[in-house]
Amino acid sequence: MKQYKYPNPTEYSTLLQRPGRDSEQLRNTAESIFSEVQRNGDQAVQKYTALFDGVTLDGMRVSKEAIEKATSGVPEVLRKAMQVAYQNISTFHEAQQTETLRVETQAGVLCWQEKRPIEAVGIYIPGGSAPLFSTVFMLAIPAQLAGCKRIVLCSPPSSKGTIAPEILYAANLCGVTEIFSVGGIQAIAALTLGTAQLPKVDKIFGPGNSYVTAAKQVATRYGVAIDMPAGPSEVLVFADDTAIPEYVAADLLSQAEHGADSQVILVSTSEKLLDQVQLEVAAQVEQLPRKEVATKALQHSKAILVANNTEALSVINMYAPEHLILAVRDARTVASEVQHAGSVFLGNYTPESAGDYASGTNHTLPTYGFARQYSGVSLDSFLKSITFQEITKEGLLALGPHVACMAAAEGLTAHQRAIEIRLRNDKK
Known part of the structure; x- marks a missing residue:
């Protein structure tokens, strides 16, 4: 580590620069693979899995039997440690649940907010030299607590075509049943676009290398949300x-x-x-x-x-x-x-x-x-907020003239009329 003693504050921005990234090349690669997956579906996904991971798979979905078998492949001491993690992460994220917010902003005008789960989410779990099974807990637990109907997990296969048993055990502990042996850009593209084997999701979560990060950025152009840039x-x-x-x-x-x-x-x-x-x-x-x-x-x-x-x-x-x-x-x-x-x-x-x-x-x-x-990711990352309002006749009589005045000032006559028609009818 290079040492710097008492740098001038004007030097901080230069001193604190991150390592550079060739984002344009990464983005071009990701866009190319997305286009091919869009055209050729699973065939393209399997092509790039063979190219990047060195394995050819007949099917990418991990069977229920393989998921359950993974339990026996994880040492007992590690299983106990993972169960402690599962409990603590569940406890912290469960505490993030909130009550419905209801406010009467003025007499007869009731506004409230309710949260709904994102329907289908994809979680990406890096494999490679360090399979990050802990990330399964970080993403699947809040997804389950939020009530997401569909949780799809993707992780790159080993040279034997399998996913690390620790990842499968963690997924099983969290109740995740849709697991696919696919990683890299092709996994993000498949989750974004949907293929015959992999379902399209609404939001993608999870860390990854620079290629996965670039792919997640491309996914946003296809109407799929991501957890955050990274x-x-x-x-x-x-x-x-x-x-x-x-x-x-x-x-x-x-x-x-x-x-x-x-x-x-x-x-x-x-x-x-x-x-x-x-x-x-x-x-x-x-x-x-x-x-x-x-x-x-x-x-x-x-x-x-x-x-x-x-x-x-x-x-x-x-x-x-x-x-x-x-x-x-x-x-x-x-x-x-x-x-x-x-x-x-x-x-x-x-x-x-x-x-x-x-x-x-x-x-x-x-x-x-x-x-x-x-x-960072939290329970709210898997939820969306919907606002509601209900106005009584008396409430609209009090609020309506102000709304009509503001609409007229903006030149939006139809907005103005939507209020005034109601007010006029009430006087008949």
Whole structure:
């Protein structure tokens, strides 16, 4: 990690740049595959599965028997851990349910809001070298709690044509029965457009590599919503002299191992801590099976020394990190000043890994600075709000003249007449 000492605030925007992405090339590739899936359906999906995943499948849907068999392939200790995660995530997301909001804005004018589930959702679960079975919980649990009628899970197949048993076990635990062995751009295209085997959905959720991210952006042009725009995983750790260097280094590396394009940022008011963490990172990275990946990520990561908490918060809010760890004294006070972050972890004993797996919060979060505009996935992500209103005769007599006046001022005569006809008839 390159170290920067007391940078001028005017340098922050340059200093905090993310790794670049060739978005145009990615978008062109995604658009090409979408067009082919639109023309050739499952044939195109299977073509790209053979090309990218090296496996040819007769059918992409995972059978009920295969899903149930996965339970026996997961070690008992892991099953117990996954059940704890399932319970905590369920508890947190269930608590997000809200009552119907009803307000009488004036006498005789009643307005209310009710929530309805999105009917069909697709959830994408990355496979590859690190099958993210934890993401199944993060997406399927709130989808189930919201009452989505159709939950379709896609995950890339292994060279044997199978999905990791941990993913299937998690899906079974969440009650997901529509599972397809397909990944990459072709999976997003199939969920967007619908094929003979894969159903079209209304909204697509889930992380993925840069190709999947580009595909989700293309999906929006076909009238399908997505959870949020996203980029590579990232963490910013703000640590002072109360932080434990060994812990901070471990937290930084837990994100660096996600991918070579991940980025980790350390901000500190203590030069001594900065140096100690650098030494810990160098020692700990040598012990990682994914050392090569983490090392590449560290090449575009930063360690920044600032004078005080105010400057640290300026860096944090400008960067708008996906994950923010506050290993500082009086972390709650500091947290109250955070304006832009996906998820915040307070204190030395709250590692970001806990939120990734089992504390209860959702780990599907905005990255690449999108935390300035977007929230992480929650129960509301799977719901839409519908407003209702009911006006009595007396209510319209009181409100109507004001509406007619405003409509006339905008030159919308039909709007005006819709009110005045009612008012006139009431006087007959």
